[in-house]
Amino acid sequence: MGCRGAKGRGRRRAAVGRESHVQSDLRHRRAPVRLSQRDVRRLPVRDHHRASFAERAHRVARRVAPRRRRRHPQRVRGCHVTPVDQDLSPLTVGASWITSEQWRADPTGGLPVLGTTLRADTPPASAVLRVCGLGVFVASMNGRLVSDDVLEPGYTDYAKRAEYCTYDVTTLVEVGDNVLHIELGPGMYRSQRHDDRWTKILTDYGDLAACASLTLGYPGGQEVIFLSGTDWGATLGQTRSSNWTGGEDFDARVQLDTSASGVRAWPRAVVARTPTELALTPKTTPALRVREVIEPKSITPVAPRTHVVDLGVNVAGWVELDLPPQSEVTLRPAELLKGDGDIDPTTEGWGPVYHTVRTGDRPLTWHPRFCYNGLRYLEVAGLEEPLRPEEVRGLVIAAGARATGEFSCSDQMLNQIHRLVHRAVTSNMYSVFTDCPHREKLAFLEELHLVYPILQWNYDVQALLTNTMLLTREAQGPDGHLPLYVPEWDPFPDPWRGDVNWGGAIIHVPWQLHRSYDDISVLRDNYEAMTRYAEHILLARVDGLVRYGLGDWDGREARAVPLVTTSALARMLCVLSQVAETLGLDSDAARWRKVADDVVERVRDEFWTDDLSVGADTLGETVIALQCGVVPPEHVSLVVNRLEERIARQRFVVDVGEVGMAALVEVLAAHDRHETLYRVACQEELPGYGYMIRHGATSLTETWDGPTFGISQNHFMNGAIDAWFYSHVAGLQQTPTSCGFRDLVVRPRPCGDLRSATASYRTKRGTFSSAWTIEEETFRLEVEVPPGSQCAVETPDGRRRCVGSGKHAFESALR
Template structure:
């Protein structure tokens, strides 16, 4: 009956540092859980660390309450549940391992990359390789490598990479926190001589001011360095530890330059075969520089890493009018362009990535689109060879490969698509091909920006702009399991908060922008909105409790900047087509949303006085908003007013918005756009939204599809105007696809989808929809179709949940429902967990 045991929303994670990590499970059938019993111990089946006893209740998420494990220790836990028929068998054991509590390793680097007081030491030099050897005198039964590096590292044991994760470590404020990873390397070790290798690149932590490459900014948080600690347990019960420090050696590697924004240069003739294997000739290497840098900033990464998630072979080799070969991988992606060649040594190749081609068939790069110039270079070694950058990534669909021999075809280039490896959980498909394409380009843009933070574009900025993280939370979470990922984002956002409470528009704040690009409530409000969204979607209170003070400080900061409830500064409704929307209106809406969410959060955490105070603040903002902006008549103004629950003085606002949307006259920007779908969806104006969804005139999503977009673009007319071709900020319609057309929603007051509302709309000529997503209790799925004058609806409700199913009013009055359904209204039925079929006919 019990399955999918997870710790911190991860399966058997290594390096957990929370003393009370959340433990969760799912049920395998439709039984109703009435009690649970969790045991945790130092070995499978034991309860020497924790035993809850038999607890009454339906909770499928509890916090570990046992004795905190020591550094690196493993906790095994299991659960059984009770339903109406009694107790289940014990589940198979899950486990989690604690993080390091004792770092004896030291930070090290190549001596050429360290000059006290000179952050630009190493500029212009090849990137370092670091290696250390050690001897194991007996068999190893367990080995863990804890490793971190700045800015990007690739670690290996005995010549084999320790992980398929790439671009490690994730973005953080590297002066305050560096994320380390823990790897099980037991199978990579052997008796006798062993070696650990670390290749280093500067990443975004150390951006050089190279004059020949594009730079969003330059500056250094930390020069390249590495730290690694190998902890082993032997068959006889003893243990050992090997780590970076004196005795390690350094040399220059074949990557001669890497710039996070501008490109990477690699000379394959300089490769050192077996450099990270035991017994390698390192006689010409130099002793590493051992740094006095603190290990106090090291914290375990607690979310999925970036990995290669797709391989897209080039679909064509194009030839520009000047003869330049250009490879098309078929879609706009983010990641690496990999070369596969068989050439003699010494050929110089330049790879120019981009999203679009000019009239002559060459790749377009410009500062407003991708940034310029961006290029990678590769000098061949002799024979068969493959290469891709290791220490940075690009956004592209096309890759010029200058200097490539004519005889090589499309097989020479493959796109390795990278993203944070959050598990895909959503499906959405309709009978309308255009709508399916819109969903595809939005999803492609989400993937193209789902890195260690949610970026706005994968080329010219690569920065974590915060408005998208919460305004489009449902767009991301309907399609991917982001419970652990978003908690990690929150840590990064909280680290960026200033002493006076301000949360900047980007996090980490690698670049300090001028106001209002640093201080807008619809960006900084992510610190308040995300904990609440995690609670609503996953039933997880952890983030609200952890970041409560940061949330409170931010709302109080906004209050200190407001004038009688009105916040008078900000970016407004960014990229809106209507310039008449007052900036203070948009900012005050964001201020209200933060205050309202703060009140709800305080209530959920039983902080009654705070809840009362922030509820009063929210009501005061609403009153001030209504008085100040009652005459504002732009589309965004009316939408945000309705979203707050205010009835504007000017009548007919809802009808005006519906007709404008129906006629393709949408003028809102990215702030008001999610509210537009929310307001019209709640009001049942699905016909208007459907006409907009299927429009191909500018502005519309269909315009982008019809003009060749393979990922959502930065502006409504992006494919014909330029700008970024990989931007998900306008992707709000995807939330309506799931909620409106798929009908998958959550009842008011429910958390974690314990109580579902299934209410699909069937607008226009839409004939069928299939949609599904994951909840903490399992998969929820909806499938409907029109057939022979009838409407057929199939609903899957996960174990532990229940649903109210509401059939659309299509003039079909004969309703057929399963025996388990209980009538809840004229066209509504209550159903428990299970798979159910409904029909409406004449």
């Protein structure tokens, strides 16, 4: 749509007359701002400490659209939105769910586009658009996207609830006729297999539909409200099909007239068929945005009319292409290459994943509209000449959560591992944290608490994980059972479904959020679900043991199921006791402590032996038993020594699953075995982080054999070591009883060949940081303590000093 500049999006050639279905220029479009997490927190809230984040978000609606004298909104008949709160859910004022009759007649014949014209006789003082799409929507006003947000609105259990998004579109409304149109894609709301494409989950909750209101505010408190209804137009768009995991088809030759006269000529919309119990709530999580733009590393011919684009790093998002007119291309994403240089798409899904694009008479700038990929490589087939580097861009998409942490040190292997973990976390940070950004894209629960620290250190995850706990409560069965992932659109069979380390997220994650953000409401909101789940697992035991589940899952097989799952139950009950105590429920706390002790004793009776071994005496069983309190206290030191000696004999190669890896890092760090952890991190044999890096991984992989095994190459479940970088190499900690980083500890542990390390964490109070260097035999440390916090600083020589907020410098001997 006109000329494109070069600033901010990498190099581009001029594209006068270029047709762009996405209007995705991140520089030239106006950027109305969606209500953010920060906006919510700044609101004056009565009894603020008792208000949950979701409750505070609901109150935003009152501030954005205060109750005023209104003109009567235009009235439409049809299927109205079910209100959660009539006063706070603005779409309930009369908007209808609508769809296209053409699409309903043939859901494979093109995706629906809904539109209307509206007139503003004078410039409004404000204009607020509220819109929900089932399942993914893109809204435009007068030819401009209403926001830089993408792939909205996010995951929910569509049988129960959907989210609406709120946008300030004041700068987009023009005097005279205006055109609002909404494009729809299926997402996970209507995930169907219409061709050979890979489809992970099959769902069909109803028609692709939208519900919207636009409120124009004028001086004196007058409002004019435009509502979605059957007086809107509805047609089929240029995106012909979309599959959340399988890809899209786009045809620019399809005529789509979005002018005022064109929209008026569209067939009329019809009332959509939607779930009968569907409620509508405001979106409370950070929207997805393009967070990074990557230029391709290379573009290589591999066959006639076929080329492979290498972005140089494994990412999640879109590849945007400038395509010539009258062309037809097929695009296949991949994370790996075969030996001959062709793509190896096996990790994308257990079936074909591809996009097809047809251009018209003009050049076209294109990227997927209603889905995304996890990829490093893109095969482009169908062009006579390869695209030039300036015609290809990798658009990295992730939730707009605030980046909170930075880490670096003098050891390049540790820096590379940190980058692998950070890339995997970012790639899976969408409306929920997914397991991988390609073949599944599901919010599996166990990762959220097993490696919670790596999420917290790198991003502000309060809103994302608070929302995930809401999804988890909504997924809980009448008997207290919890699923493997949420929302549970399509249940997994046993033994996958119901493992304690997966369902236990309902207890662990709220406690972890409370510790990080000093928010007691997340404990109150989830306590009933916690207790119901605990009771369910206790009743599911056979002879006192949990005998089903995945145990120490390693991405391929279940390990040591009864020991791991029952030990995890004991640890979960200990946390539940702490939650009850924090909520002032002393009798509950005592009861859960007693039950936890009984479970520990039962595991000891079954698996502990007098020769200081547990179960089959694997590394994973040993560290999990130590973490969960199964090893009798009088034997802990001996068992830890034995564990460390065994790891050293194995040349620091540790074969553990995701439960065992999180436990290994926690146990060894708690006993100051930092030299061993350093060696485990740096060794390059299989299994290990160094092995992944040696074989070319650019993001953390699902299994230890990384690029040498065809499973996800972008998966954060084994990333626990990153927490050790922050908490022990750099030394950033809070005391065991502190919440919200009020009472801090800086205790750096130089080890291995490290000569320096630095880390910072942006708490809600301010920056908490540590930076140390070793020069000859002198250890120098600089610490920053945020306002309102106090900090105990311990240098490697054992000296401990207490300081207040501000910047401080220390010097000591190494030992």
